[in-house]
Amino acid sequence: MKFSYTHKIFSVTLSFLVLFSTLSLTIEKHFCGDKLMDVAIFTESEKCAMEAFEIEQAKITKQSCCKDEIDVIEGLSQLTTNSFEDLDDLQKQVLTAFSFSYLNLFEALPNLIIPHKDYAPPILIKDIHVLDETYLI
Secondary structure (H helix, E strand, O other), rough: OOHHHHHHHHHHHHHEEEHHHHOOOOEEEEEEEEEEEEOOOOOOOOOOHHHHHHHHHHHHOOOEEEEEEEEEEEOOOOOOOOHHOOOOOOHHHHHHHHHHHHHHHOOOOOOOOOOOOOOOOOOOOOHHHHHHHHOOO
């Protein structure tokens, strides 16, 4: 019973590990001057109230105090699986030796011989302790 719960926990943990390693995130930050105004992970960050004024001012001065930064965290695009043939010769030898030595740790137990397995005791007709008048005190 304990093995099955442990097995389920490890399976769920590894499936989440694969899920999160392939997940890509985009973090968008909006700065007004040196102040961070908004951070958004899955959506577009909200612009400050100065944005409309900044657009008109940028036309005149060609410079804006607001800026956006976008950080992209790339996940794995493909999960690769290697076969035994893809390994080097040294890696094949080490893997074979390790698996052989690990599997030989578990030896089968010898069959236990029970000599009186098929023996059936005789049917009691009378209680011998009562007949012999032997009582435990």
